[in-house]
Amino acid sequence: PGWELAEDAIVKTVRFADFREAMAFVNRVAEVAEELNHHPDITIRWNKVTLTQSTHVAGGLTEYDFRLARRINEL
């Protein structure tokens, strides 16, 4: 939940209480990304984190995108 299909990416924005909590989330995302060797673009705007998983390289969503999205949903 929370993922939206953009033109050539899936995007999820999560809002936290403050920057510190946003960074804690980003570090959890980073661990999962390293584990799956599949790295979304991550943007941090104070308490808001936007994850963008581009799909244009593979020509569409792949199993890896879904796996990453699922793991991030569990964080």
Added chain:
Amino acid sequence: PGWELAEDAIVKTVRFADFREAMAFVNRVAEVAEELNHHPDITIRWNKVTLTQSTHVAGGLTEYDFRLARRINEL
């Protein structure tokens, strides 16, 4: 060095060997940002980190922007 003046922001992009090193830099930036209570937008694209310090809220660059930029240059 490395900061560029955009339309209403100063922007710096730094490239690292890999995602892990990029994240280590982001965590150092986060510490400085918390310390100065002045948080740039941070975008991580695998090994590339872009810091965007918006200036439109204050109507231009302030002392805080320069202080943050200087501290980040030292990281």
